[in-house]
Every structure is written in structure tokens, then in C-alpha cells.
Amino acid sequence: xxxxxxMTSSSSDHGSTMEISSEFVPxxxxxxxxxxxxxxxxxxxxxxxxxxxxxxxxxxxxxxxxSTEKDPIKTKAWARADARLYTRLLNSMDSSxxxxxxxxxxxxxxxxxxxxxxxGKDNMNRLYDVSQSFFRPxxxxxxxxxxxxxxxxxxxxxNELMPITASVPTMCQQxxxxxxxxx
Numbered sequence: 001x002x003x004x005x006x007m008t009s010s011s012s013d014h015g016s017t018m019e020i021s022s023e024f025v026p027x028x029x030x031x032x033x034x035x036x037x038x039x040x041x042x043x044x045x046x047x048x049x050x051x052x053x054x055x056x057x058x059x060x061x062x063x064x065x066x067s068t069e070k071d072p073i074k075t076k077a078w079a080r081a082d083a084r085l086y087t088r089l090l091n092s093m094d095s096s097x098x099x100x101x102x103x104x105x106x107x108x109x110x111x112x113x114x115x116x117x118x119x120g121k122d123n124m125n126r127l128y129d130v131s132q133s134f135f136r137p138x139x140x141x142x143x144x145x146x147x148x149x150x151x152x153x154x155x156x157x158x159n160e161l162m163p164i165t166a167s168v169p170t171m172c173q174q175x176x177x178x179x180x181x182x183x
Contacts, residue, residue, distance in 0.1 A: 029087075029088050029091065030088055030091040030092045031047070031048045031051040031052065031088045031089060031091075031092045032044065032047040032048055032051055032092050034047055034092075035092060035093055035094050036092060036093040036094060036097050036114070037094050037097070038094075038097060038118060041114070041118035041119070042153070042156055042157045042160050043153065043156070044092070045114075046156075048089070048092060049061075052085070055085075057081060057085055060081065060082055060085050060106075060107040060108060061107060061108060061111045062108065063108065064106060064108055065078040065079065065082065065106070066078055082106055082107050085107045086106070086107050086110065089107060089110055090102075090110075097114075100113075100117070101113055101114065119160065119161075126161070127161050127162070127177060130154060130157050130158050130161055131158065131178065133154045134151075134154050134155060134158045137151055137154070162174050162177070162178075
């Protein structure tokens with residue numbers, strides 16, 4: 001297999017050689033084969049998170065990059081890596097959702113905006129829907145395996161919305177929310 005930095009293209013007419021830098025990443029790559037469609041946000045997010053962690057770029061999800069005054073070379077390298085990740089992130093979404101985030105200028109901006117749109121945190125209506133699906137499952141699937149997969153998806157989303165915590169005030173708030181939803 002040829003490494004990107006070893007790839008060259010020669011033209012017999014011009015005798016020129018084009019070298020591709022080792023940072024070359026094709027624009028058509030995706031972070032995951034699962035495309036974000038909205039209702040699969042939690043599964044998509046987990047796959048993208050693992051993919052970005054595997055590339056050792058998880059700081060792009062939480063930081064905006066180094067300051068230009070301190071080190072302009074690092075800032076430029078950060079911006080390039082963020083741009084490549086930005087494209088791969090967009091390619092991992094349905095076009096209707098990608099259109100919603102084109103106003104975002106960094107990967108962190110996209111990540112934060114999608115969290116706001118789809119996570120349902122502090123959204124009692126979403127929490128109610130998920131808790132009803134979790135505590136009162138309806139066996140409507142024709143196969144037990146499909147039902148279990150659907151239930152597991154609901155379980156994972158419920159755990160995202162109401163994570164296990166050691167914080168007593170948070171647990172009290174969660175119990176109060178569950179009491180309201182069971183009413």
C-alpha cells in the first residue's frame with residue numbers, strides 16, 4: 001500500500017511531479033456509515049465520538065483551538081484538522097440535517113448545535129416520550145430481535161437523558177421528573 005506522502009503523479013508532457021502531503025484526507029470520507037437522520041442521534045453520536053477518539057481529535061468537540069497570538073503555526077494546523085473533520089462530519093449526516101448546521105464554523109459549533117437540537121436534555125416532552133417507551137414498551141415488531149434492538153435503543157437514550165450519578169441533588173431532580181411523568 002502506498003502512503004499518501006509517497007504518492008506522486010508525473011506528467012510526461014511537463015515533467016512535473018505532484019506530491020500529496022501526509023495530511024491529505026479525501027473530502028468524501030465519512031466518520032461512520034450510519035448517517036444522522038435525527039431519530040438516530042444517540043446511536044450516531046456514539047459512533048462518531050468513538051471514530052473521532054480513534055483519530056485522537058476529540059479535543060475538536062470541546063475546544064475552539066489555540067490562540068493565534070500564541071502560536072500561529074499550531075493555529076493553522078488546528079484549523080486544517082478542524083476543516084477536514086468538519087467535512088467528514090457533514091458527510092455523516094443526511095443532507096437535510098447538514099443544511100441545518102452549515103452556519104456553524106467549527107466542529108465544536110456543530111457538535112454543540114446538534115446536542116441542543118437532538119439530545120433532549122432538560123426537555124420534559126422528550127424525556128416523557130422516552131420514559132413511556134422504556135417503562136411501557138409495546139411489542140409491535142414481528143421479530144423478538146427487532147423488538148429487543150428497539151428497546152435497547154430506547155434504553156440507551158433514557159440513560160443519556162437521565163444518567164446514573166452520585167450527586168444526591170441530581171438524583172432528587174431525576175426522581176421528581178419521573179414522578180411527574182408517571183402521573
